[in-house]
Amino acid sequence: MLSRRFVHIKTVPRLYCNHVDTFNYSKNLPTHELLVQLNLINQPRAGLVNWSPIGLTIMNKISDIIRRRMDEISFEEVKLSLLSHHSSWRKTGRWDNSSELFKLKGEEYILSPTAEEDIVNYVSNNSSSYKNLPLLYYQINPKFRNEKRPRGGLLRGKEFMMKDAYSFDASEKDAMTTYQSVIGAYTKIFGDLKLPYTKAEADSGDIGGSLSHEWHYIDDTGEDIIYTCDGCGSVSNVEKTLSYPEQEVDESQSIEVAVRYFTTVDRSTLVCAYYPSSRTLEPKFVKNEIPDLDLDFDDQETILKEFSNEDTLISKSIVRIMDARLHSRANFPDFPISFINRSLITTFTDIPIISAIEGELCGKCEEGHLHSNKAIEVGHTFYLGDKYSKPLDCSMDFPVNEKGQVERRNLIMGCYGIGVSRIIASIGEINRDDKGLNWPQSIAPWTMTIIEGAKSESGESYESFYNTLNDNSVDYRLDNRAKIGLGKKINQSNLLGIPLAVILGKQYPIIEIEVRGKRYVEEDQLSWKKLHDSTDYSFEWRVDFDESGKDVKHFVHRDGFIAVVQALLKDM
Numbered sequence: 224m225l226s227r228r229f230v231h232i233k234t235v236p237r238l239y240c241n242h243v244d245t246f247n248y249s250k251n252l253p254t255h256e257l258l259v260q261l262n263l264i265n266q267p268r269a270g271l272v273n274w275s276p277i278g279l280t281i282m283n284k285i286s287d288i289i290r291r292r293m294d295e296i297s298f299e300e301v302k303l304s305l306l307s308h309h310s311s312w313r314k315t316g317r318w319d320n321s322s323e324l325f326k327l328k329g330e331e332y333i334l335s336p337t338a339e340e341d342i343v344n345y346v347s348n349n350s351s352s353y354k355n356l357p358l359l360y361y362q363i364n365p366k367f368r369n370e371k372r373p374r375g376g377l378l379r380g381k382e383f384m385m386k387d388a389y390s391f392d393a394s395e396k397d398a399m400t401t402y403q404s405v406i407g408a409y410t411k412i413f414g415d416l417k418l419p420y421t422k423a424e425a426d427s428g429d430i431g432g433s434l435s436h437e438w439h440y441i442d443d444t445g446e447d448i449i450y451t452c453d454g455c456g457s458v459s460n461v462e463k464t465l466s467y468p469e470q471e472v473d474e475s476q477s478i479e480v481a482v483r484y485f486t487t488v489d490r491s492t493l494v495c496a497y498y499p500s501s502r503t504l505e506p507k508f509v510k511n512e513i514p515d516l517d518l519d520f521d522d523q524e525t526i527l528k529e530f531s532n533e534d535t536l537i538s539k540s541i542v543r544i545m546d547a548r549l550h551s552r553a554n555f556p557d558f559p560i561s562f563i564n565r566s567l568i569t570t571f572t573d574i575p576i577i578s579a580i581e582g583e584l585c586g587k588c589e590e591g592h593l594h595s596n597k598a599i600e601v602g603h604t605f606y607l608g609d610k611y612s613k614p615l616d617c618s619m620d621f622p623v624n625e626k627g628q629v630e631r632r633n634l635i636m637g638c639y640g641i642g643v644s645r646i647i648a649s650i651g652e653i654n655r656d657d658k659g660l661n662w663p664q665s666i667a668p669w670t671m672t673i674i675e676g677a678k679s680e681s682g683e684s685y686e687s688f689y690n691t692l693n694d695n696s697v698d699y700r701l702d703n704r705a706k707i708g709l710g711k712k713i714n715q716s717n718l719l720g721i722p723l724a725v726i727l728g729k730q731y732p733i734i735e736i737e738v739r740g741k742r743y744v745e746e747d748q749l750s751w752k753k754l755h756d757s758t759d760y761s762f763e764w765r766v767d768f769d770e771s772g773k774d775v776k777h778f779v780h781r782d783g784f785i786a787v788v789q790a791l792l793k794d795m
């Protein structure tokens with residue numbers, strides 16, 4: 224054992240599983256409590272998170288995956304200050320409009336929740352020539368949100384780790400190209416993370432079109448709802464899912480009608496949106512019909528007041544929008560303006576203006592049915608246009624002809640987020656089973672726990688084995704804790720979700736490998752099987768299967784260890 228001094232052996236973290244004896248694992252234990260019990264994180268107060276060495280390793284691995292993929296599409300990493308001055312937030316109108324800003328005492332600064340304002344200033348201050356475009360930046364750092372009701376865990380805290388990226392292009396066309404390249408990078412990032420994900424069309428605000436997407440993991444614990452059409456296959460979040468009633472509206476059935484009033488930005492038109500009172504109105508769908516609608520002006524009484532003066536009413540118009548589920552004999556509320564001249568009224572019928580529900584017809588293809596899933600949002604890609612560059616005056620001179628004439632234009636932006644800590648919470652939750660957590664090998668705290676059992680009968684030391692691991696950059700940890708039995712060490716490695724447990728014992732140089740990691744390829748595509756079936760190897764290798772035919776243990780000679788674990792990990 225003295226020889227150990229000459230080979231560096233990576234061991235489990237000091238506080239690895241030090242709480243494990245204080246709780247019994249059950250699937251009912253909330254995931255955030257499990258993360259705390261296993262010392263991945265701890266929570267000094269509600270909404271705050273300390274990252275322990277194990278949790279931080281996972282976070283760093285996810286960050287590295289993101290870095291690699293963002294670098295591939297020529298985004299450059301920056302780190303902006305976490306403090307942001309109020310002046311820019313006032314210019315973009317976000318200072319007063321968000322109750323979740325973390326304003327510091329004196330209200331000069333906030334703790335940054337997102338960095339559109341600051342990155343625009345960064346670009347304005349650093350570049351004045353269109354020749355530098357596109358400018359593409361990302362950062363991975365903490366973000367803050369003054370969450371009034373923080374919940375346990377990583378999904379709704381006051382501080383979270385996020386990758387946020389921003390693009391600045393010369394034109395809409397160039398911005399589209401950038402947007403598509405980010406979609407490509409996200410596809411690779413979520414591919415690297417292995418878990419099935421969904422890319423849903425999201426609301427694009429005033430810009431329209433399908434230029435905003437949310438990236439979700441489907442899971443029953445999610446707070447978002449996304450709809451999938453079984454006809455055209457479109458996926459969208461609830462704010463974007465137009466729907467029609469599943470069956471023809473039955474006019475003999477009475478139906479209670481609710482109404483909500485809106486007005487246009489110029490206050491010339493009163494818009495009355497009628498919908499079944501049992502359902503939820505989606506104001507953005509009303510705006511689809513009346514693009515000029517002012518959704519921020521919502522006070523019903525004040526709106527009606529604007530239209531109750533008989534003298535000025537003549538210059539105004541009234542639009543009634545009927546949801547597709549209503550019929551003319553439905554129970555409409557009284558019209559609030561009694562002296563109305565009917566010629567002022569325009570009526571649109573059969574318009575979908577409420578949130579969809581399970582089983583209704585897809586508003587896109589009008590043939591397929593909608594199916595809802597709960598989901599956890601872990602990323603977004605938004606086309607911003609000049610939403611921020613305009614108020615913050617981020618513009619450049621662009622040549623319009625060869626005579627040197629120029630035209631000043633705002634830069635066209637996009638923003639792209641990934642919730643790093645949310646991904647950890649989501650994968651922790653989604654991949655749990657009756658043994659505990661289960662990490663994809665790309666982000667596992669380490670890929671194999673080495674456990675030394677009884678001394679080898681051959682009397683060989685393990686030194687050369689550790690040298691081989693180090694030489695091949697294997698991401699192992701030796702569980703060298705004293706007075707803990709072999710079985711317990713294996714269980715704890717499984718509980719933490721380490722893909723493989725490797726046991727060195729009597730049979731050495733035959734090494735036992737216990738398989739814990741989840742497979743993300745079909746059974747007949749497993750890499751280890753291909754290697755095994757090829758008989759293209761010359762070392763001893765035996766496999767134990769369980770009743771369902773799944774390989775649970777591999778017994779491999781030291782000479783073949785690296786080849787076999789590489790094949791095993793490839794599919795996890």
Ligand SMILES: [Zn+2]
Nearest residue numbers: 452455585588
């Ligand atoms: Zn459809």
